[in-house]
Amino acid sequence: MTKKEYADILLPGVKHTKEEYETIxxxxxxxxxxxxxxFAPSPTGFVHMGHLFTSFVANRFARQTNGICxxxxxxxxxKRTVENGVKQIIKDVNxxxxxxxxxxxxxxxxxxxxxxxxxxxxxxxxxxxAKHLIEHDLAYPCFMTExxxxxxxxxxxxxxxRLGIYGKYAKYRDITMENAxxxxxxxxxxxxxxKSPGNFENKVIAEDAVRGxxxxxxxDQDIVIIKQDGLPTYHFAHLVDDxxxxxxxxIRTDEWLSSLPIHIQLFDTFGFKRPIYAHLSPLTKKxxxxxxxxxxxxxxxxxxxxxxxxxxxxxxxxxxxxTIINSNFEEWFDxxxxxxxxxxxxxxDKVSTSGSLFDLExxxxxxxxxxxxxxxxxxxxxxxxxxxxxxNEFYDLLTKYKDYSINVLNIERExxxxxxxxxxxxxxxxxxxxxxxxxxxxxETQFEYKDFYDKDLLTYYIDNVYDESDDKNTWxxxxxxxxxxxxxxxxxxxxxxxxxxxxxxxxxACEIIRVAVTHRTMTPDLYEILKLLGKDRIKSRIEKFxx
Numbered sequence: 413m414t415k416k417e418y419a420d421i422l423l424p425g426v427k428h429t430k431e432e433y434e435t436i437x438x439x440x441x442x443x444x445x446x447x448x449x450x451f452a453p454s455p456t457g458f459v460h461m462g463h464l465f466t467s468f469v470a471n472r473f474a475r476q477t478n479g480i481c482x483x484x485x486x487x488x489x490x491k492r493t494v495e496n497g498v499k500q501i502i503k504d505v506n507x508x509x510x511x512x513x514x515x516x517x518x519x520x521x522x523x524x525x526x527x528x529x530x531x532x533x534x535x536x537x538x539x540x541x542a543k544h545l546i547e548h549d550l551a552y553p554c555f556m557t558e559x560x561x562x563x564x565x566x567x568x569x570x571x572x573x574r575l576g577i578y579g580k581y582a583k584y585r586d587i588t589m590e591n592a593x594x595x596x597x598x599x600x601x602x603x604x605x606x607k608s609p610g611n612f613e614n615k616v617i618a619e620d621a622v623r624g625x626x627x628x629x630x631x632d633q634d635i636v637i638i639k640q641d642g643l644p645t646y647h648f649a650h651l652v653d654d655x656x657x658x659x660x661x662x663i664r665t666d667e668w669l670s671s672l673p674i675h676i677q678l679f680d681t682f683g684f685k686r687p688i689y690a691h692l693s694p695l696t697k698k699x700x701x702x703x704x705x706x707x708x709x710x711x712x713x714x715x716x717x718x719x720x721x722x723x724x725x726x727x728x729x730x731x732x733x734x735t736i737i738n739s740n741f742e743e744w745f746d747x748x749x750x751x752x753x754x755x756x757x758x759x760x761d762k763v764s765t766s767g768s769l770f771d772l773e774x775x776x777x778x779x780x781x782x783x784x785x786x787x788x789x790x791x792x793x794x795x796x797x798x799x800x801x802x803x804n805e806f807y808d809l810l811t812k813y814k815d816y817s818i819n820v821l822n823i824e825r826e827x828x829x830x831x832x833x834x835x836x837x838x839x840x841x842x843x844x845x846x847x848x849x850x851x852x853x854x855x856e857t858q859f860e861y862k863d864f865y866d867k868d869l870l871t872y873y874i875d876n877v878y879d880e881s882d883d884k885n886t887w888x889x890x891x892x893x894x895x896x897x898x899x900x901x902x903x904x905x906x907x908x909x910x911x912x913x914x915x916x917x918x919x920x921a922c923e924i925i926r927v928a929v930t931h932r933t934m935t936p937d938l939y940e941i942l943k944l945l946g947k948d949r950i951k952s953r954i955e956k957f958x959x
Contacts, residue, residue: 824940878950
């Protein structure tokens with residue numbers, strides 16, 4: 413029996429050979445220096461910040477080199493695949509404006525010449541490459557049972573040896589073709605293992621775009637490449653997919669560093685050009701005196717759905733990712749206010765090799781800064797969209813008072829230093845809710861401000877001072893003129909000079925008015941608020957402000 417006939421028995425029904433697939437998936441015709449990379453998640457649950465981090469970085473490197481970034485779904489671990497997992501991945505990355513040049517576009521559809529981009533649809537390709545190894549005595553069938561595997565593990569643990577199938581523990585490595593065929597005919601289950609040519613005592617050198625030159629012990633593990641269901645393991649699928657899709661750069665988190673000797677050995681065994689690896693440090697969080705990785709169980713902010721529910725704009729999240737991934741981004745961003753943050757060019761040599769601390773408060777500050785730069789109309793539209801999904805009451809008000817709402821959001825927006833009180837679309841209601849009578853009348857925070865109640869001042873102000881036609885200077889001068897009647901200094905300097913002679917300054921007088929009409933001590937420009945409310949509503953609020 414020839415090796416080819418043997419391979420046909422072990423992996424029957426394979427439609428094409430490795431060589432035929434090499435012809436089908438030709439080298440890409442791209443500009444010099446163009447990066448071809450991929451985002452390759454598994455549909456095993458929610459999309460988390462680590463996914464977003466990696467996919468955004470990969471996408472940016474491809475974009476800035478006129479390259480290709482593809483979306484590949486790695487679903488060969490069928491036990492962990494969840495219902496609608498692919499759909500959720502595609503939705504989440506699309507929500508963040510991460511566009512792929514090719515890849516999976518639904519659970520059943522692909523777009524691109526190097527597909528299918530869903531691994532479970534590429535079974536024939538993996539088996540064709542595995543057959544090539546079998547034919548060259550570089551892979552073999554392994555009939556090891558769970559009981560045999562467990563026994564090996566116990567022996568290794570008792571002897572404090574490395575765990576795995578290597579050396580003398582690779583029980584079926586030298587099985588004869590005749591023995592294997594007999595076992596198959598007897599109905600024994602088997603997997604296909606790679607026959608590693610490595611020696612653990614040897615060293616292998618690998619170049620990493622982020623970490624530079626790395627040295628590892630050479631892989632000597634006979635890893636599984638094809639499982640009993642005929643699908644590949646991650647390691648083998650990685651080789652076949654990234655080679656046939658002509659991926660040049662593999663950008664992933666450093667949890668895969670320990671697998672690097674296996675991966676480069678597979679590429680070397682086939683005689684393929686090694687891709688360039690770039691291992692990113694994981695996102696971490698400080699907890700007391702320790703630093704740990706973000707956790708699905710402990711940290712709600714790990715899920716990208718958290719930011720959607722909080723109403724943090726996608727742009728703020730991406731700006732924050734750029735501050736994490738390249739140490740020089742913030743300086744560039746501060747110096748290039750006229751440019752889009754996506755104009756920044758990432759570089760591998762500026763990527764940190766230590767874990768990046770995830771700072772939610774910093775992200776919220778970035779969100780505040782970003783939201784202060786967009787127009788009131790855009791802020792209105794995006795808050796409206798958010799509220800339609802998460803806050804029906806506020807959605808109805810925004811819809812009913814569209815122009816008014818835009819004017820409210822426009823207060824101080826066009827000044828040299830715009831307001832930065834809004835950190836998310838979810839916080840808009842909290843920050844401007846008092847401008848809607850329907851919300852204001854339900855607000856009971858006025859009872860916190862009894863020290864600001866001055867009935868005589870408020871009544872005099874609305875009856876004798878406030879005039880809707882006044883410009884800002886006239887309005888403020890009238891308040892200053894009113895102040896002495898009620899024991900307040902017309903000038904702040906005057907109050908500071910003789911504080912015992914006054915209840916407060918003109919600033920405190922304004923604060924009394926502010927609290928009466930907003931139930932807040934801090935708001936944007938009071939003059940603009942009063943102008944939008946109008947005299948009748950101001951009077952009504954003052955009359956009801958009776959603590």
